[in-house]
Amino acid sequence: MNTDIISTELLNSIELLAAQHGKQMPVFTASEISLERPKNSEHGDWATSVALKLSKPWRMPPRAIAELLSTFLEAIPGISCVDVAGPGFINIRLNPSASGGLAKTIVDLSNSYGQGSVYRGVKLNLEFVSANPTGPIHMGGTRWAAVGDSLARILKAAGGEVTREYYFNDHGAQIDRFSRSLIAAHLGEPTPEDGYGGAYIHDIAARVVSAYGHDLSVLPREEMQEVFRSIGVELMFGEIKASLHEFGVDFDVYFHEDSLHESRAVDRAVERLRELGHIFEQDGAIWLRTTDFGDDKDRVIIKSDGQAAYIAGDLAYYLDKRERGFDRNIVMLGADHHGYVGRMMAMCAAFGDEPGVNLEIMIGQMVNLVREGQPMRMSKRAGTIVTLEDLVEAVGVDAGRYALVRSSSDSQLDIDLDVLGKQTNDNPVFYVQYAHARTCAVARNAMTAGVRREDAFVPELLAEESESQLLGVLQEFPRIVAQAAELREPHRVARYLEEVAGYYHRWYGKCRVIPQGEEPVTDLHRTRLWLNDATGQVLRNGLYLVGVSAPERM
Structure with missing residues (x-):
């Protein structure tokens, strides 16, 4: 029983309770019901504060709501008991078989475990990197390469139709x-x-x-x-394209800025905005009245000398994307472009679209490479900037990508090259990759010892505390992917993988998959192999989403 099922059952219980007591059903979906793992496993497998959320609109004490809901939840197959704690928290404990069954579900779903439908049928254009073709990619662009490619993978996993696009600045x-x-x-x-x-x-x-x-x-x-x-x-x-490809980043579309001017796309954009009543002429120039849409001043599109201003290309490019059928257009820009957000959102609104929906702007902060406690300032090849190639040369593609993805992109990042070069638990990418390699080693050794998954699966045998904890964190993966997609935060997947690795390493130290000495192979060994392989599958799926390899040996 996964969190989606529990959330759905909770929503059904709320609907039944609302009907019985003449209460209005609140406007939220099953995915919006908060479910959390209790810090103390004695409190159950899952906890929810949904009763507190219902208290105000229903004008009932939250604990009274929680107690009524608990009677519905206790009747659901797979739930062993429900307790109400504090002001109205609901603690849910699953039957061991319901909890342990997840291991087989994950193995059976294989690469599709974690995928969802949040963006099913939605066409998304993700524009990132777009470095000027005047030099190697600096660390800001390298960060967007890693984060952008990971976000594209996550949005696809959430059901979206994603196009990776590079805006080729060959004009100006x-x-x-x-x-x-x-x-x-x-x-x-x-x-x-x-x-x-x-x-x-x-x-x-x-x-x-x-x-x-x-x-x-x-x-x-x-x-x-x-x-x-x-x-x-x-x-x-x-x-630039070769460097990105070696970094594991490729694009579906390379859009040339020059084409906007050659195809008269700027003129078409101006005419569209003129038809919508947002164009005016003053001092021999053509202006867009962006102040009507929250901008701090109106913007010149065509200068008095007939030359197109910078925003003219933005107008034409955005309209081109919309005409190509993209529902959502996500643009990833560097920290020095923060002042562009207001005018870009005003531009979106001027076309009759919804800022933040049809157009989203993500701003990434700067990255510093640190060695021996000191930031790197120079590149052997590029001189005054540190480049993508410098990062890869120092720590490799996997470590470089993981380090760039695992932190929120809107915060400045210092990457310690000395830590990333170590094969220790202090190195987060090594910690996660080693966990995956360990699952593969266990599977190989199990085969040698005659432990076969296919011979038995008895989920209720996975009753040891470390097994319950590991199953609990594996269950979270689909929701983590959905959250990372909706919030545009790939770092959630990376941090989650580190959590999975931690629970797996602790489980490995307590529970044996392979019998010792003359000990016979039992159903417990076979069932634990399912859990081992399920963990490996989740780590593999998650590492793919952050664009990092999942080695079988280290």
Whole structure:
């Protein structure tokens, strides 16, 4: 019996109680009923405070509601007893067979355990990283690569139709600065004051010369710059895509900013907003009246010289996404873009959409790599910034991704490279991966000892306290995934995996799957193997969601 079943039974009991006492049924779903694991296992397997939530609308003492609900719950198969505690908390204890049966359920469901339907039928566009093609990906972009890819996996597990999208900034002043930097490197000139430095610039410049295949010295400066711009951007973006792929991150769509201007998408967006009555002209420029939607000032879309302002691309891009059929558009931006949120939400509302629903903005904070207590400041290749490649070189893909995902993305993060390099329990990714490898080792040794899962499963035998605790945490996985999807917080999955690993290691120390010496194989050994393999499955499924491998040996 899992939490979904218990929540549904609770909701049914509330409906029956409301009908009996002439009370209005509250407006909430089974998934909104809070169920928690009691800190003291003597208080039961699950606890709920739903009676306190009903007290005010029903004008009844919460303890009286809890006592009435308990009579319904006690009649439900799989529930052994129900106690009311304090002002109205309901403690629920399951039959051992109902609790232990989860192990077989998990093994049978395999990779699908934890998946849900929160976003079934919903088309989601998830735009993340979108680093300018002017240099390697810095640590802020690397964080979004790990978090964004994990969030995409979690949203898919919650039933969503997810498209990973990279917005390719190949239009604007930064591209001109990049091409001028490449020319300077080629000609041996100083880096332009507003240009880009680092060894990678010299590498790209040399590759442009090789790819062009002709004598660049005969070209006028402007034509030379165009060669370096077109070839250099393509080469740099190729490196970015390769780095992301090696980091386990690939995209479904690479959207080119230039296409918005070439296809007249900006003009179409302006016309749509004009039809909706939100455009006005002043001082020779075209404006969007964003103050009608909570922005601090109105925004220029087309400047008086006819050039498109930065927000023009945002308007066209958002409309393009909506026309492609995306119900929800999630954009992940760096900390330096915090000031963009107000105007982006106003833009969404101006199109007649709902901010926070049709458009969501996630802001990620900065990341520091720390070694020997000191933050890393320099990259061997990029010069003044620390890059994705620096992280991978230091600790590898798995440790790097896990470290970036396991903390809330809206908080600044310091990653201790010394800790991540250790194969100890202080290293969280090692702790979780080792738990999974241990489940695999137990399964291999069980096979050698003749312990076969298929020969018996007697769930009521899983009665030891550490087994109840492990089953309880395994039961939480579907709800953790649903919460991570709804709250856009992949770190919930990572922290949950650490909790599972902790309960598993304690269970491993107390309960044997493999008989010792001349001890015969019993149904208890076989049933415990189901629990071992169920734990491995949950760890495997969770590690996949955070984009980290689940090794079978370590």
